[in-house]
Amino acid sequence: MDRREFLNLAGKGVVGGATALGMAACASGAPAAPEAEELVEEVKQDSALPEISWEVATSWPLSLDTIFGGAETFAQRVSAMTGGKFNIVARAAGELVGGLEVLNAVEEGSVPVGHTASYYYVGKASSTAFGTAVPFGLTARQQNAWLYQGGGLELMQEFYKDRFGVIQFPAGNTGAQMGGWFNKEINSASDLEGLKMRIPGLGGQVMDKLGATVQVLPGGEIFQALQTGAIDATEWVGPYDDLTMGFHKVAKFYYYPGWWEPGPSLEVQINLDAYNELPEVYQEIIKTAAYEANSTMLAKYDAKNIPALATILEEADVEMRPFPKEVMDASKAASDELLDEIAADDTDFNSILKEWRTFKDGIQAWHGLNEANYLNYIGGSS
Numbered sequence: 001m002d003r004r005e006f007l008n009l010a011g012k013g014v015v016g017g018a019t020a021l022g023m024a025a026c027a028s029g030a031p032a033a034p035e036a037e038e039l040v041e042e043v044k045q046d047s048a049l050p051e052i053s054w055e056v057a058t059s060w061p062l063s064l065d066t067i068f069g070g071a072e073t074f075a076q077r078v079s080a081m082t083g084g085k086f087n088i089v090a091r092a093a094g095e096l097v098g099g100l101e102v103l104n105a106v107e108e109g110s111v112p113v114g115h116t117a118s119y120y121y122v123g124k125a126s127s128t129a130f131g132t133a134v135p136f137g138l139t140a141r142q143q144n145a146w147l148y149q150g151g152g153l154e155l156m157q158e159f160y161k162d163r164f165g166v167i168q169f170p171a172g173n174t175g176a177q178m179g180g181w182f183n184k185e186i187n188s189a190s191d192l193e194g195l196k197m198r199i200p201g202l203g204g205q206v207m208d209k210l211g212a213t214v215q216v217l218p219g220g221e222i223f224q225a226l227q228t229g230a231i232d233a234t235e236w237v238g239p240y241d242d243l244t245m246g247f248h249k250v251a252k253f254y255y256y257p258g259w260w261e262p263g264p265s266l267e268v269q270i271n272l273d274a275y276n277e278l279p280e281v282y283q284e285i286i287k288t289a290a291y292e293a294n295s296t297m298l299a300k301y302d303a304k305n306i307p308a309l310a311t312i313l314e315e316a317d318v319e320m321r322p323f324p325k326e327v328m329d330a331s332k333a334a335s336d337e338l339l340d341e342i343a344a345d346d347t348d349f350n351s352i353l354k355e356w357r358t359f360k361d362g363i364q365a366w367h368g369l370n371e372a373n374y375l376n377y378i379g380g381s382s
């Protein structure tokens with residue numbers, strides 16, 4: 001889809017309609033079922049339940065209201081469902097610990113709970129990638145299906161327990177990310193050779209295999225690096241967060257899709273000793289609040305990305321392009337090779353990869369058959 005097609009849809013009111021719906025959903029929130037209200041009342045009246053205050057260490061600046069919002073939803077829902085007895089407050093990156101130190105702090109117990117992306121810690125253990133996203137992996141729906149119904153969460157929780165003494169719950173998803181902002185055209189895989197790109201995680205390791213010069217810069221330094229030509233390209237998230245970062249002002253091309261993050265999960269991580277000390281009802285409330293944060297964040301991104309993309313295309317002379325098939329094929333081959341290489345040296349990664357691939361192949365065949373056909377038809381029929 002090019003600029004004109006997208007803005008044409010925006011002009012038909014699709015964009016405005018989606019925004020209005022998104023805002024209405026935010027304003028009203030989900031109505032509490034009578035049983036839930038009764039449960040909250042019971043918790044409030046139960047004098048045996050302790051008053052507890054926790055702060056959540058996060059990896060996010062306040063300016064990223066969608067992703068920081070996942071931590072806030074979690075915190076606010078736990079507080080609300082316990083009538084304020086279990087009071088949790090989300091803190092921005094750097095307030096309690098550095099943005100990339102969340103898992104370490106939760107593991108040590110210096111903070112009881114964090115909200116972060118597990119793949120920030122692939123340097124600690126490659127298997128953490130499965131908790132967020134693996135290149136050419138799962139979409140948001142497929143990731144949720146694997147985690148909640150495909151045995152993925154049990155598998156990952158077992159790994160976290162043994163390796164870090166931490167228990168984690170999915171608590172947010174950005175949906176499929178964009179490929180990002182480029183000042184060089186990518187017409188073939190050879191155009192990636194020597195490309196200076198900011199891209200973290202396993203996606204960065206794949207780009208490295210393809211000959212790119214990979215950099216991992218914190219969010220606050222990317223704009224200037226792209227502006228001065230210190231980097232040729234950067235990935236970030238998608239239209240809503242990218243608009244906040246202002247990349248459209250300093251890049252010519254906006255490529256898609258972000259094959260390294262087709263449906264990345266964020267998660268709440270809790271020190272296992274701290275979790276085990278909680279009353280069972282608080283543990284159940286934590287699971288429910290994380291579940292709510294997980295679906296709320298995805299819905300927010302899906303609604304907010306539509307008007308954000310329209311704004312980007314109106315404000316800047318940006319050309320949107322899909323990665324050519326040859327580039328996708330070369331990237332996928334390099335990704336498969338990387339996963340096999342890691343698995344050869346890492347038994348945890350190997351055993352999770354086996355289960356994950358079986359589930360992925362099945363659900364992608366199913367979605368490829370039915371849902372993808374529907375979306376391809378709809379995408380091409382307007």
Ligand code: CA
Nearest residue numbers: 177235236237
């Ligand atoms: Ca990203």
